[in-house]
Amino acid sequence: MSNEMIPDYEVAHGKSKAFYERYERKGELHHQTHYCPGCGHGNVSKMLARAIDELGIQDRTILINPVGCSVFGYYYFDVGNIQAAHGRAPAVATAVKRSRPDSVVVAYQGDGDLAAIGSGEILHAANRGENITVIFVNNGIYSMTGGQVAPTTLLGMKSLTTPQGRSVANEGYPLHVSELLATLEAPVLIERVGLGDAKQIVQATRAIKRAVENQVRGLGFSLIEVLSPCPTIWKMSALDAQHWVRDVMEKTFPLGVFCDRTKEAHPRLQPAPAPALAELPRILGVADDDLPEGHPYPGKRAEEVDLHVRVAGFGGQGVLLLGEVLAEAGLDAGLEVSWLPSYGPEMRSGTSNCHVRLSTKTIDSPLVVLPDVLVAMNEPSLRKFDDSVRPGGWVIYNGDTFPEDCKRKDVNVLALPFTDIAHELGDARVGNMVMLGALLEIANALPQTSIDAALGRLVKNPKWVALDERALERGRALLKESLLEV
Amino acid sequence: MSDTEKRDRGLLRVGVDECKGCGLCMDACPPKVIGMSERLNHYGYRTATYAGKGCTGCGICFMVCPEPGALTVYKLAKVPMVAAGTGVTGVS
Ligand SMILES: Cc1ncc(C[n+]2csc(CCOP(=O)(O)OP(=O)(O)O)c2C)c(N)n1
Ligand code: SF4
Numbered sequence: 251m252s253n254e255m256i257p258d259y260e261v262a263h264g265k266s267k268a269f270y271e272r273y274e275r276k277g278e279l280h281h282q283t284h285y286c287p288g289c290g291h292g293n294v295s296k297m298l299a300r301a302i303d304e305l306g307i308q309d310r311t312i313l314i315n316p317v318g319c320s321v322f323g324y325y326y327f328d329v330g331n332i333q334a335a336h337g338r339a340p341a342v343a344t345a346v347k348r349s350r351p352d353s354v355v356v357a358y359q360g361d362g363d364l365a366a367i368g369s370g371e372i373l374h375a376a377n378r379g380e381n382i383t384v385i386f387v388n389n390g391i392y393s394m395t396g397g398q399v400a401p402t403t404l405l406g407m408k409s410l411t412t413p414q415g416r417s418v419a420n421e422g423y424p425l426h427v428s429e430l431l432a433t434l435e436a437p438v439l440i441e442r443v444g445l446g447d448a449k450q451i452v453q454a455t456r457a458i459k460r461a462v463e464n465q466v467r468g469l470g471f472s473l474i475e476v477l478s479p480c481p482t483i484w485k486m487s488a489l490d491a492q493h494w495v496r497d498v499m500e501k502t503f504p505l506g507v508f509c510d511r512t513k514e515a516h517p518r519l520q521p522a523p524a525p526a527l528a529e530l531p532r533i534l535g536v537a538d539d540d541l542p543e544g545h546p547y548p549g550k551r552a553e554e555v556d557l558h559v560r561v562a563g564f565g566g567q568g569v570l571l572l573g574e575v576l577a578e579a580g581l582d583a584g585l586e587v588s589w590l591p592s593y594g595p596e597m598r599s600g601t602s603n604c605h606v607r608l609s610t611k612t613i614d615s616p617l618v619v620l621p622d623v624l625v626a627m628n629e630p631s632l633r634k635f636d637d638s639v640r641p642g643g644w645v646i647y648n649g650d651t652f653p654e655d656c657k658r659k660d661v662n663v664l665a666l667p668f669t670d671i672a673h674e675l676g677d678a679r680v681g682n683m684v685m686l687g688a689l690l691e692i693a694n695a696l697p698q699t700s701i702d703a704a705l706g707r708l709v710k711n712p713k714w715v716a717l718d719e720r721a722l723e724r725g726r727a728l729l730k731e732s733l734l735e736v
Numbered sequence: 737m738s739d740t741e742k743r744d745r746g747l748l749r750v751g752v753d754e755c756k757g758c759g760l761c762m763d764a765c766p767p768k769v770i771g772m773s774e775r776l777n778h779y780g781y782r783t784a785t786y787a788g789k790g791c792t793g794c795g796i797c798f799m800v801c802p803e804p805g806a807l808t809v810y811k812l813a814k815v816p817m818v819a820a821g822t823g824v825t826g827v828s
Pocket of ligand 1: 317318319320336359360361362363364367389391392393394395400
């Protein structure tokens, strides 16, 4: 209903301008929200809309909507809207606020969203004192999913997953989010309000406006926890649910201001802007002469490159470095590249592998599922990835003999004892570079200057650079020899 | 006695398409001038109804109502505009 005009009367309380006139919901439900009769989410939405109206910030407000019953905020609020993954609203709000400091960013969250799956996000956003506003609607339950226990469910309260009532022994105590966050040094305002009766609702309206206003003033992190009725899941009438907030819920979650630094807070310092691109070499301590000189392949290359490589072995064999040199050389040659390492928690031993792509086109995904070349530094790696090699592709295997049961008719194989060959060259550890040499010869996509440049950048010790160069050369030669043998 | 003195200070309009009949306004209204309809609306809800007189314009029903557009509370304008042609006060 729009605020219709009536002779001699003026609208004292009507629908906020921050709401859409009609909601673009499915079917014919354009007139009303999806909330159940008596649901506190409606009241809280109205309070937020009113604050937006009164502060005149509709054009620069961005609402971060949660997962939960209030997921559809974007149907109702005529502001910028983002819908975050479950519990991640404070992280999304951080990013939005930092990249658009002039916007007013409000994260709206339920208690399952904020206090369970998102407990990490809210804690750290509060601790960093992000200049955002968080509206935390605590109805003590997961409502949207049908009433499972939440961290905030009251002791003894029955839920789908605590059919005998929440017990300390099983589910622990109700989590007092506001009290916890108030122990931090950064937050500016943390207050718990309720929707238990008209008086409480008036106070809640005030608190929400203050929390948004703090952000407009640049003061920092404000959070308002709202004890809110959910008549549907609580299985109560709207009125009983409202009074239950005041008469029961409030005993576990006392209302009040837990932290208020509004008076002494100074406008929060903006994080330093990102440095200019041209400044980066100096900041990173990279000398100018280390940098590639423009694109060796300006414009369109004569030949399209689209190389997918998987390198695998055990930790310490130089699996990741091999991939890095390849990717770095591609970068030097002006190609699009990706290098995605994948390894277990072990620093040494354990297995490790990486995905490398080089392409003249934009790379859609850094994952290599169908490698053109597999570099297998040991037998388990060969067994693991052999089947994935693209027909017509190559397997470079570190071993005298290629296991019979791994042989495929549709791929090329170069199987040599690369570790031993490297040992003869001077150090067994450059086996990876011998294998890379063979790979470069197969791919035939990179000029030697780019490979030299990559080695120079990634390997600091000149002695090793010299050894690596020899190893690469040896690898190239071995591949050529193997082709002649056929 | 002027028109203004006879009229109520406030006035309530209920959006029948929006009200879901939760009844919170009925309970909260200090002069108790809100009731519940017998008939169901288009969506199958009974809806709040204004008794037609006695509203003070306090806005408490609006505060407790969860639905953004279900209730609109009006107040008698301080300076009623009876000038020809307008008949309506500015909507604040
Ligand atoms: C990653 C992920 N885990 C679980 C869910 C399922 N899920 C949807 S809503 C919800 C909890 C909602 O509870 P709350 O945040 O309290 O909001 P309410 O519905 O009570 O307003 C859960 C667990 C999900 N959508 N995504
Ligand atoms: S289930 Fe509860 S929280 Fe969800 S819309 Fe209904 S009353 Fe609101």
